[in-house]
Amino acid sequence: MSAPTRTVVTVSTGDPGTAANIAADVRAGRRTAVDVLAQHFARIDAHEGDVHAFNLVLRQQAGEQAATVDAAVAAGIDPGPLAGIPVALKDNLCTRGIETTCSSRILEGWKPPYSATVVQRLAAAGAVAVGKTNLDEFAMGSSTENSAFGPTRNPHDHTKVPGGSSGGSAAAVAAGFASIALGSDTGGSIRQPASLCGIVGMKPTYGLVSRYGLVAYASSLDQIGPFAHTVEDAALLLENIAGHDPADSTSIDAPPPSLVAAVRRGRADGVPGLRVGIVEELSGEGMSSDVLARLDVAVDRLRTAGATVGHVSVESTKLCLSAYYLIAPAEASSNLSRYDGVRYGLRVSQGAANVEEMMANTRAAGFGAEVKRRIMLGTYALSAGYYDAYYGQAQKVRTLIIEDFRRAYQQFDVLITPTSPTTAFSFGDKTADPFTMYLTDVCTIPSNLAGDPAISVPCGVGDDGMPIGVQLLGPALSEAVLLGAAAVIEKGN
């Protein structure tokens, strides 16, 4: 095997700078969006062949968007708070007239007649969409190895996975192909790849960001969130996509929170009096020692910045993995029924005597193994005679988990755990046994089940030199608190 290559950018110094810098410069006319975009495209041209972060690079559209931003600035019109920031979009976000595949053969070639709410909000805020990023098919996976279009490689080491399912978005940011990116997180699909790629990733409170136009995996768990190099950039992006959307019945009807200010406060003032709880069940057994060592470092930084730290047991976290792998596949089995070859996407008519066979053959040809596995599992868990034992029971466990966390948050403002039990693993390491792969989500799944926010923030590297993230969890709508605390951990890097 050839020596691993790296394609990572550092943004804190020099070009192209943080997303916040880019927007400030573009709005002030110090830099043009077109120039910023050119810097990113230069990196894509140089390294995308190695990394494979994208299913589709939107070269022409991005150029047009950037030119429009510059024209606005020239005309004295503010293009918006994300002016000229190159952003990558996970390829399960609908983009009007632009192929949206979910990295699945079954949707290959599909161009939605509408754009997701978040995509519209980004455009309205002046961001420039550079491409659609690779993912585990329909967001089912933790390594991006389940993409029908081939895996994405970790920019820190091309022999390693970037994590998943939003591996393409995480890699695009880490490699400097985009300044920021959107992913979706159903069981850790933003936080885990952020951790493995050494960037910031956040899953907001369920309902804070509209899901309209996010191709559903598990509807009661899915949430869109930001990837960024810095905590402040993550806050900036989240601030601009959050807020009520009448097109999503599960959207929280409240004004979007002020987040960038919270980051700046955290960085300047620390976190005096913040009560931080280390989750016992997720900070020992099953976690590699270098990961735990970096967790200790993060805890020390918080303590130094004024936090009080204690240990807390959240016993039901032990049940989360099982509950998740009943609930998510059950919902997925229903959400993915619509890919039947009738209205869009793949149709396999060959050998089909009737519509039933056409549907079954289309789905057999169009879905990959992991998607089929979860559809089968979910169909079984919902089927007559098994609903109560599996899906119904998992929903009750979900109640127990929520209650458990509520108790923990009476004692603590935020909880802290590793994001991933290990650093990035090698391709093929965990593909043989599905359950081994599922175990990589053990720290991230609880907040999806509870509907609470959580953030992964980089905190050094492991014994193998690969990035390690730590995860902060908080109760619903505690994003500002989490971002402030994350800024403290980031400041120590």
Place this chain on the structure above:
Amino acid sequence: MSERLTRADVVHVARLARLTLGDAEVQSFTLELADILAHAHDVASLDTAGVVPTAHPLPLVNVLRADVIRPGVDRTEVLAMAPWAEDDRFRVPKILGETT
């Protein structure tokens, strides 16, 4: 539910899920699903008497929309994405299982 998932279960579920599976897939799914379900035993066997199920993490109710018509999408754009359109409609192979 403690009995192990069988090959017949997998065949039945594949039919419900409209997935044509080859013999090898039936074989591997039988083993894999049984294995995953064995891991789910901790959830399935838990005493949850008196626990209310959570379908949804948000306590929202009555999210309603005004009954006002808004333009939808142009059918040409939608039909252009169809595997087979005919006469402004979606064409599908014959449907079985109705009158005998």
Place this chain on the structure above:
Amino acid sequence: MALKNGWELVVGLEVHCELATNTKIFCSCANQFGDEPNTNICPVCLGLPGSLPVLNHMAVEFAMRIGSALHCRVEPSIFHRKNYFYPDMPKDYQVSQNDEPINVDGYLELPDGFRVGIERAHMEEDTGKTQHMGSSGRIHGANYSLVDYNRAGVPLVEIVSRPDIRTAEQAKAYVAELRSILVATGASNGKMEEGSLRVDANVSVRQPGHEYGTRCEIKNLNSLRSLTRAIEYEANRQIDLREAGERIVQETRHWNEEDGRTSSMRSKEEAMDYRYFPEPDLVPIAPSAEWVAAVRDALPLMPADRRRLLSEATGGELAPGSDPIVTIVDQGLDALVLGAVAHGGDGRRAVNRVANEVVTAEQGARLNIAGFAALLVMEAQAKLTSTQAKAVLVEMMETQASDPAAIATARGFQAMDSGVAETLVDELIAAHPAEFERLRAGDTKVAGFFVGAAMKASGGKADGKLVTGLLRQRAGL
């Protein structure tokens, strides 16, 4: 119609009612029958990836109206997904209410006073329309099908009765009454021919006092005539099977109007595992007590109440379920009757005139209520004969005139003086002695002959009732 050999029919009906909203249940596309294919569509009702439903306020309001009108409890409810694959269903699941429906436990009172229990009336989305292409035009023998999604996502309320119905006529009366109620609430246009109301019948037979038999669900009942024919056919089919010692298979059966037969569709036992689970893209509906009360209070009078009022207006002489009263309520002519009574008209006479002469809402709209009342008073005071009154009424409707007295004068109408009538009757008796003998012998049908002769002789001025009374008096009856 009684079944042979003492078998008892047991029927429960499931009626799907399309709600008369402007837009679909989960999106803002027009809810419009008869438009060009695939013109009322959007990402939501096409089930495109990433789309999400948002519930139509008016659909909930109509569902609550229907529940209230059927005396149901309006309850907090949730939506479920009913999972099965079918090309006319864009998501390959139907969003419906399963075990927590919005309306539960009510009843519908038929005109004759019989109450049919209502188990539930829940909300769900309609499917698209499939046209089967090929030689037969039917699903069997079709080469392929074409799907139009204009109807996909149209709001439905499914009203599920208890198996309380015992005759085909009762089933028909139930649907007719339900249709009137749905139209009265404003929730439905009631057009069965456009599929706004679709009826499925669960039919079984048993010997009285025994357990319910195995039922079959009959689909494709597009008219009241189909409904009664299909139920009778199906009942006899089941009886023949049972009497031959065969088992009834629980299944869905298709009514074929041309053959007059039901035939088996896919077996329900086989693949119907709908895998219901709570729809995670929608939140619960929990109407406040105030909302429920406001809906209930705003309901117009229901047909049963209106029939009761009309019956009371006749002093109870006509029952609420009597034909003229049912006709008047069906046509929405109650205001004419009650208005005429308020203006001093006789209730029973008003009901009969409206049911027999006015008949339609269109005719009724041409009639001045005070003028109609004045006509009834003139007739009651014997200023006009029955025949004259009818003629005046017809002219009032034709010309929208409001003064019956003026019309009567213009036509030279006035009731025959009783003295003149007596002379006329005596002349007729003298002219037709044989007929009079038959009358005396008790053959009252002959009275009609005399009345006709009196009318002819008087040029229509004779009052038939007066003539009959005089004849009976002369004949000593």
